[in-house]
Amino acid sequence: MLWLTWRQHRMQVLVTTALLAAIGVTLLINGLGAADFAARNTQAAIDCASAPGTDACAVYTGGMMEWMWSVGEIFGWLPLLAPALIGAFWGAPLLGREFERGTHQLAWTQSVSRSRWLAAKVGGLGFLVTLGGLALGGAVSAWLAVFDSAEFPVNFLSQSWFRLVGIVPAAWWLFAFVLGVAMGAAFRRTVPAMALTLAICAGLFFGLRTVQPMYANPQLAVQTTVVNDVVPDDVLTLNLYWIDRNGSVLTGPDMDLALARPCGTDPTAAKYDECSFKQGYRQVTVFQPADRFWRFQWTETGILLIAAAVVGGVTVRRALRPRI
Incomplete structure (x- = not known):
């Protein structure tokens, strides 16, 4: 056979x-x-x-x-x-x-x-x-x-x-x-x-x-400063979003509106993210290690x-x- x-x-x-x-x-x-x-x-x-x-x-x-x-x-x-x-x-x-x-x-x-x-x-x-x-x-x-x-x-x-x-x-x-x-x-x-x-x-x-x-179940990492690299480059990133001081999730338009007065309206500006963190906002990364x-x-x-x-x-x- x-x-x-x-x-x-x-x-x-x-x-x-x-x-x-x-x-x-x-x-x-x-x-x-x-x-x-x-x-x-x-x-x-x-x-x-x-x-x-x-x-x-x-x-x-x-x-x-x-x-x-x-x-x-x-x-x-x-x-x-x-x-x-x-x-x-x-x-x-x-x-x-x-x-x-x-x-x-x-x-x-x-x-x-x-x-x-x-x-x-x-x-x-x-x-x-x-x-x-x-x-x-x-x-x-x-x-x-x-x-x-x-x-x-x-x-x-x-x-x-x-x-x-x-x-x-x-x-x-x-x-x-x-x-x-x-x-x-x-x-x-x-x-x-x-x-x-x-x-x-x-x-x-x-x-x-x-x-x-x-x-x-994915893991969460919270970024609190610009220089704080919370996740390595070889993780599988599932989601990325911002939260305020109370932990409420902000949509993109909500985030832009909240930061318009203190930080400006250009997210690509060098000081924009730094200003965001100073205002008490945090960036959350959802990932698989x-x-x-x-x-x-x-x-x-x-x-x-x-x-x-x-x-x-x-x-x-x-x-x-x-x-x-």
């Missing part, structure tokens, strides 16, 4: 492997270039730690940002596209094509039982899909580690990177694959199964993006694995049940 699985699905395996290799090479070349830039600007990085506002620090952070986003923008939609394509081109045809062509009637009447056929196909390909997701997460994590430093912290909780690093890519790839198999078993047609797999993946992706900041990264990773992984188990169980039951 393993040899048959390889013969039937080697194109998907080879194409996916080639794409992962291309991504790895791209990240390696870019990471080496960024590391060389950082090595040639060591003093500028030191200046960023002691005096963030200097021109040398601005050159350093600007250069690192340029190196990062020259690749990061290319991979902007990869967290959604990669699992969606895995589900559509790995998962959906697995059973959908067998039912569509009627070849399941031959394959499942041989010496290999339905359960063994499903275990070899779904289990074997699901294992490869999971390895592919782990490879992607490991490659992107290693690439971002080149940039991550006290002078240039990387926000791993941000929407840009969270589903490209760690174990979440593997969970997404596996879920999308199982979902595609389920759609193929349900519709018994390849193209409708592929289309619905893409749609469900997109819907769930944007749904989890929305609820991800709430995987844990960076040390919750793995908690969030395991939370989203758990959600996807539970969903995959439920969908996979229904699929196996449907596939093993003879159709009357």
Whole structure:
């Protein structure tokens, strides 16, 4: 069965492997270039730690940002596209094509039982899909580690990177694959199964993006002076607002009206924020700290694995049940 699985699905395996290799090479070349830039600007990085506002620090952070986003923008939609394509081109045809062509009637009447056929196909390909997701997460994590430093912290909780690093890519790839198999078993047609797999993946992706900041209760930080940096750069900021002396939340227009007489009407003026604090107003930041990264990773992984188990169980039951 393993040899048959390889013969039937080697194109998907080879194409996916080639794409992962291309991504790895791209990240390696870019990471080496960024590391060389950082090595040639060591003093500028030191200046960023002691005096963030200097021109040398601005050159350093600007250069690192340029190196990062020259690749990061290319991979902007990869967290959604990669699992969606895995589900559509790995998962959906697995059973959908067998039912569509009627070849399941031959394959499942041989010496290999339905359960063994499903275990070899779904289990074997699901294992490869999971390895592919782990490879992607490991490659992107290693690439971002080149940039991550006290002078240039990387926000791993941000929407840009969270589903490209760690174990979440593997969970997404596996879920999308199982979902595609389920759609193929349900519709018994390849193209409708592929289309619905893409749609469900997109819907769930944007749904989890929305609820991800709430995987844990956020923390609050209150800023009382201009120089008081209450949160690090690598946190996931959820909200930012002002309160008065009594703790009442102020809307933007209310804040502007309250400060118009003592502080002026130009929020970009250098003394505006300083004047705001002197008037007794405080700025509140709602955020998720960076040390919750793995908690969030395991939370989203758990959600996807539970969903995959439920969908996979229904699929196996449907596939093993003879159709009357």
